Amino acid sequence: MNDPRPATEAKPAREYGEPMVAHVNPILPDDTVTGRSLLAVVAIMSFLAAATVGAVEIVHGAAGEWRTDVVREATIQVRPMPGRDLDADVRKATEIAKAAAGVADARAFSKEETERLLAPWLGTGADLGALPVPRLVQVKVAASAAPDFGPLRRALADSVPNATLDDHRGFASKLAAISDAVTLTGLAILALVLAATVLSVSFATRGAVAANRAVVEVLHFVGARDSFVARTFARHFLAIGLRGGLIGAAVAAAFFGFARLSANVLGSLPASGNAAFYLGHFALDARGFLWIALVAAAMALVTALSSRITVHRTLRAID
Amino acid sequence: MVRFENVGLRYGTGPEVLKDLTFSIEPHSFQFLTGPSGAGKTSLLRLLFLSLRPTRGLITLFQHDATRLRRSEVAALRRRIGIVFQDFRLLDHLTTYENVALPLRVAGRDEASYRAEVVELLQWVGLGERLHALPPVLSGGEKQRAAIARALISRPELLLADEPTGNVDPALARRLLRLLAELKKSGTSVLIATHDVALMDQYDAPRLVLDEGRLYFGQ
Numbered sequence: 258m259n260d261p262r263p264a265t266e267a268k269p270a271r272e273y274g275e276p277m278v279a280h281v282n283p284i285l286p287d288d289t290v291t292g293r294s295l296l297a298v299v300a301i302m303s304f305l306a307a308a309t310v311g312a313v314e315i316v317h318g319a320a321g322e323w324r325t326d327v328v329r330e331a332t333i334q335v336r337p338m339p340g341r342d343l344d345a346d347v348r349k350a351t352e353i354a355k356a357a358a359g360v361a362d363a364r365a366f367s368k369e370e371t372e373r374l375l376a377p378w379l380g381t382g383a384d385l386g387a388l389p390v391p392r393l394v395q396v397k398v399a400a401s402a403a404p405d406f407g408p409l410r411r412a413l414a415d416s417v418p419n420a421t422l423d424d425h426r427g428f429a430s431k432l433a434a435i436s437d438a439v440t441l442t443g444l445a446i447l448a449l450v451l452a453a454t455v456l457s458v459s460f461a462t463r464g465a466v467a468a469n470r471a472v473v474e475v476l477h478f479v480g481a482r483d484s485f486v487a488r489t490f491a492r493h494f495l496a497i498g499l500r501g502g503l504i505g506a507a508v509a510a511a512f513f514g515f516a517r518l519s520a521n522v523l524g525s526l527p528a529s530g531n532a533a534f535y536l537g538h539f540a541l542d543a544r545g546f547l548w549i550a551l552v553a554a555a556m557a558l559v560t561a562l563s564s565r566i567t568v569h570r571t572l573r574a575i576d
Numbered sequence: 577m578v579r580f581e582n583v584g585l586r587y588g589t590g591p592e593v594l595k596d597l598t599f600s601i602e603p604h605s606f607q608f609l610t611g612p613s614g615a616g617k618t619s620l621l622r623l624l625f626l627s628l629r630p631t632r633g634l635i636t637l638f639q640h641d642a643t644r645l646r647r648s649e650v651a652a653l654r655r656r657i658g659i660v661f662q663d664f665r666l667l668d669h670l671t672t673y674e675n676v677a678l679p680l681r682v683a684g685r686d687e688a689s690y691r692a693e694v695v696e697l698l699q700w701v702g703l704g705e706r707l708h709a710l711p712p713v714l715s716g717g718e719k720q721r722a723a724i725a726r727a728l729i730s731r732p733e734l735l736l737a738d739e740p741t742g743n744v745d746p747a748l749a750r751r752l753l754r755l756l757a758e759l760k761k762s763g764t765s766v767l768i769a770t771h772d773v774a775l776m777d778q779y780d781a782p783r784l785v786l787d788e789g790r791l792y793f794g795q
Binding site: 286480 | 625
């Protein structure tokens with residue numbers, strides 16, 4: 258005989274009368290006022306810290322760009338001198354510069370280019386032949402070489418006495434001082450923001466653990482080892498810290514992503530002029546985004562660690 | 577099982593709240609701990625529960641010197657003791673089932689291995705229909721029984737109960753007392769702290785009487 262029971266009843270899900278039970282709640286309450294406040298504190302402080310890290314990274318990068326751009330160039334000025342052929346001197350200076358070690362290129366400004374450079378001051382159509390106007394040679398340093406203009410300067414002095422080399426050193430050192438100061442200020446602000454973040458996150462965590470003191474006590478009294486209690490809390494608060502850190506970092510990353518996009522759009526507009534030349538590229542690169550991710554991870558760790566410390570302190574206070 | 581020898585306890589630099597306590601709790605025993613409010617009942621329970629250390633004297637608990645235990649050993653010994661708090665100490669965000677299962681959960685046991693055990697115990701204390709209820713919706717008597725079930729779930733060798741019938745009507749108090757007295761048969765020693773004389777009169781058991789920090793023995 259075939260089994261008369263329908264196939265769907267062959268395996269009852271549970272015996273009659275057996276209650277459906279299981280753990281549905283974690284040992285620590287998930288959604289509490291203190292938990293939500295802690296999440297908000299971590300998210301806000303992570304955003305501030307990530308934004309500061311990003312800003313410092315951008316300023317540092319831009320400061321570096323100004324410096325290298327200026328240092329990678331030099332100018333040879335050849336002054337007219339009675340009894341010397343200016344054109345020949347310019348040609349000779351250009352050749353010497355081109356032959357010098359570490360120089361990528363050297364180019365003399367032609368008479369017409371020089372006129373154009375002076376046009377804003379002298380007006381168009383001025384006859385420069387009548388004026389003792391010096392001529393310029395632009396020297397570009399190879400990207401791989403460390404700029405060392407000593408040999409070039411000596412070679413010029415030997416062969417073209419009326420030529421002088423300006424390596425922009427004065428300007429570059431001023432820029433270096435400014436960019437160092439800007440970076441240092443940024444780092445100081447970053448240190449303050451990070452300290453404030455760590456302090457406020459750890460205090461908020463302590464508050465949240467204190468709100469769960471009843472849980473610590475009960476776990477302790479039902480025979481939980483200290484390590485179990487600490488682990489339970491650390492895991493719970495790591496999750497809150499990760500969530501808060503990610504929210505803060507994501508908002509900061511979106512902010513910098515948007516800034517980068519709008520910089521690109523603005524940069525393509527004709528009215529933007531030389532903003533990028535003066536300010537450098539005001540956008541966060543991959544390294545900056547990595548820093549922001551690190552900030553989020555650090556926030557989560559701070560949260561977990563301070564919950565652990567507070568739980569151990571609470572446990573010691575109970576007995 | 578438990579031996580107290582000349583045990584004294586003081587909080588900080590205050591006066592001694594417990595003086596020269598010498599007594600023992602034998603296996604399979606059932607006794608009351610009584611005395612007026614403030615006589616030191618709760619302090620004595622805390623000593624028994626390793627939540628306080630004596631300022632003098634010797635406490636031997638399951639062959640361990642209680643004054644020389646490391647923190648890790650305390651947790652292991654505590655699993656052999658069940659305690660019912662006067663204020664229950666149930667966790668409000670956990671269901672009755674989860675509250676009662678907590679001692680097994682923290683001992684690292686797999687839920688499938690104790691589910692039937694917990695349900696059976698809850699049915700025994702009359703909470704079979706309240707498995708999924710959260711403590712805030714339980715009545716005083718139901719909370720009391722949940723707290724007792726939690727103390728019993730890990731089959732403790734020693735059960736300490738602080739005023740376990742303080743929040744229930746006399747009929748339920750008698751039922752709970754019968755329930756606790758039955759534990760003696762299964763090998764658990766029971767010590768019930770209460771100042772309810774009517775309750776103690778219903779059950780013929782030795783009484784430890786605390787008065788002004790000193791212990792007297794009665795029947």
